[in-house]
Amino acid sequence: xxxxxxxxxxxxxxxxxxxxxxxxxxxxxxxxxxxxxxxxxxxxxxxxxxxxxxxxxxxxxxxxxxxxxxxxxxxxxxxxxxxxxxxxxxxxxxxxxxxxxxxxxxxxxxxxxxxxxxxxxxxxxxxxxxxxxxxxxxxxxxxxxxxxxxxxxxxxxxxxxxxxxxxxxxxxxxxxxxxxxxxxxxxxxxxxxxxxxxxxxxxxxxxxxxxxxxxxxxxxxxxxxxxxxxxxxxxxxxxxxxxxxxxxxxxxxxxxxxxxxxxxxxxxxxxxxxxxxxxxxxxxxxxxxxxxxxxxxxxxxxxxxxxxxxxxxxxxxxxxxxxxxxxxxxxxxxxxxxxxxxxxxxxxxxxxxxxxxxxxxxxxxxxxxxxxxxxxxxxxxxxxxxxxxxxxxxxxxxxxxxxxxxxxxxxxxxxxxxxxxxxxxxxxxxxxxxxxxxxxxxxxxxxxxxxxxxxxxxxxxxxx
Numbered sequence: 001x002x003x004x005x006x007x008x009x010x011x012x013x014x015x016x017x018x019x020x021x022x023x024x025x026x027x028x029x030x031x032x033x034x035x036x037x038x039x040x041x042x043x044x045x046x047x048x049x050x051x052x053x054x055x056x057x058x059x060x061x062x063x064x065x066x067x068x069x070x071x072x073x074x075x076x077x078x079x080x081x082x083x084x085x086x087x088x089x090x091x092x093x094x095x096x097x098x099x100x101x102x103x104x105x106x107x108x109x110x111x112x113x114x115x116x117x118x119x120x121x122x123x124x125x126x127x128x129x130x131x132x133x134x135x136x137x138x139x140x141x142x143x144x145x146x147x148x149x150x151x152x153x154x155x156x157x158x159x160x161x162x163x164x165x166x167x168x169x170x171x172x173x174x175x176x177x178x179x180x181x182x183x184x185x186x187x188x189x190x191x192x193x194x195x196x197x198x199x200x201x202x203x204x205x206x207x208x209x210x211x212x213x214x215x216x217x218x219x220x221x222x223x224x225x226x227x228x229x230x231x232x233x234x235x236x237x238x239x240x241x242x243x244x245x246x247x248x249x250x251x252x253x254x255x256x257x258x259x260x261x262x263x264x265x266x267x268x269x270x271x272x273x274x275x276x277x278x279x280x281x282x283x284x285x286x287x288x289x290x291x292x293x294x295x296x297x298x299x300x301x302x303x304x305x306x307x308x309x310x311x312x313x314x315x316x317x318x319x320x321x322x323x324x325x326x327x328x329x330x331x332x333x334x335x336x337x338x339x340x341x342x343x344x345x346x347x348x349x350x351x352x353x354x355x356x357x358x359x360x361x362x363x364x365x366x367x368x369x370x371x372x373x374x375x376x377x378x379x380x381x382x383x384x385x386x387x388x389x390x391x392x393x394x395x396x397x398x399x400x401x402x403x404x405x406x407x408x409x410x411x412x413x414x415x416x417x418x419x420x421x422x423x424x425x426x427x428x429x430x431x432x433x434x435x436x437x438x439x440x441x442x443x444x445x446x447x448x449x450x451x452x453x454x455x456x457x458x459x460x461x462x463x464x
Contacts, residue, residue, distance in 0.1 A: 010038045010205060011188050013051035014198030017044065023206060025182055028094035028315045028348050035092075037181045040206040042214045045173075048202040049220040052144040052171035055199030060141045060169040068118035070196055071166050075111035077194040078187065082108060085190075088183040089154055094315040094348070095279055106428065107159040107187075110446065113430035117451050118167035128462075136460040141169030142246055143222030145454065146215035148236070149184060150228045151177035151317055152282045158184045160434070160445040161225040161248075162191070162201065168454035170223075174203045175215060179318055181205040208232075216240045223247070223454065227284075230439060248443035248453055250436050252284040253396025254368045256389035258411055259300065260382070260402030261293045267423055268292075268401040269303045272374060273311065274425045275399065277352045280313045281372035282321065284440075285397040285419075285427045288369055291385040294378040301356070301376060308341065308352050313372055315348035322348050325371035328363050329353065335362040342373065366392055382411070390416045395437030397427055418444065 005024070009016040019038035026033050038044075062070070078085075082104045089100035126135040147161040158174055165172045176184030188203035204211055212232070216224050216239035223246035226236050233249045240247055255275065259268045268290075275287040292300050316322050329342050332355050342353025353373040358365050364375045379385035389398065398417035402408040412420040418435030421427055428434055428446065435444030443453050 037205040040204040045214040051199035071115040074194040114163035151180035254394040257399040262403040263401040276374035393439035396440040
């Protein structure tokens with residue numbers, strides 16, 4: 001007898017909408033389906049956009065203080081549901097439960113922060129020049145936003161778009177990754193249950209390319225906020241550009257860690273291990289390349305190997321990731337690099353990998369791995385190491401370890417990344433922008449700039 005899997009419909013206009021077709025949600029630890037989500041059609045997208053546009057006028061016009069109170073209620077409701085949502089992440093993505101709980105906790109912090117930011121959305125009155133009575137500068141929500149998000153941080157990367165968009169007065173349609181849709185859908189369900197007006201937050205699940213194109217080309221969508229691969233971002237930009245839609249694109253990184261000759265090596269190892277293998281390497285902020293002075297390389301590697309032996313990883317979340325991991329290891333071997341670890345343990349679970357003696361042209365040096373691989377590169381000249389750190393066309397998150405504050409800051413400023421962390425590994429805070437430079441994206445999320453990314457400005461000049 002075949003088990004009947006629980007089904008979770010679309011969320012449109014504050015109600016659950018069942019679909020004709022369904023998609024399985026699979027546990028990567030077992031390879032077995034444990035739930036199904038609705039497979040939305042282009043018609044469902046049109047209904048979601050219609051519900052959002054119907055709600056937009058009233059939500060935009062809601063006074064900032066009232067909007068802040070509504071978002072704060074959502075934040076408190078999300079706090080209460082955090083354990084259950086973390087369990088969903090653990091189940092559908094394979095992320096270790098502790099990491100999933102941390103993801104949800106920090107996402108809740110973001111919602112609380114933007115509830116406060118909504119209160120601080122103020123109009124500005126400027127004095128008139130000659131012949132006028134004054135100027136009013138007012139922020140206005142950009143409109144209906146399509147939030148297209150990946151599977152690796154299925155809650156955080158929804159919240160980074162949803163919370164500031166709500167604070168700005170926008171309505172949002174969330175399209176989560178088909179590989180891990182349940183936690184993102186649960187966030188949208190909490191938003192609706194918390195009392196946000198019907199249509200302000202909707203969620204459509206299903207085939208990524210079909211829904212991505214439908215949302216990006218729909219005339220009722222004013223902005224597309226996307227996190228994912230550069231290849232998909234180029235498609236979204238092409239779909240959106242004829243309609244001149246606003247875009248925010250966060251496209252991953254190839255994180256360098258530059259260790260200086262006066263660095264505390266235990267700190268440097270902690271950064272490399274913590275950020276290199278977090279979420280089994282499936283993080284856009286990962287440390288992928290460690291640049292270490294040649295004189296310190298032996299000592300650093302000895303400490304790194306001891307720590308690496310203690311690392312226990314969750315499974316890779318997709319079959320694509322498993323294939324990519326094998327390909328990257330094989331490519332490094334073919335280029336004469338030295339590989340330690342990286343072996344398949346069971347299912348989709350791998351041991352962490354360390355690669356040394358790799359050079360330009362090796363894929364792990366050129367491209368974001370997105371699997372649990374850290375490459376260590378010895379250097380003799382700091383300027384050359386910084387140049388190599390900046391050479392690949394990425395610029396999301398970089399790291400520096402060193403004792404001299406002025407010197408570490410000078411190196412941080414020279415690293416072409418939107419975020420650079422000195423002597424530590426906590427990357428994201430709600431009140432500071434998270435931006436991709438160069439091939440890592442357009443625009444930013446979080447902080448005041450992340451709020452203004454969902455705002456259009458109006459100048460009302462009174463002349464008489």
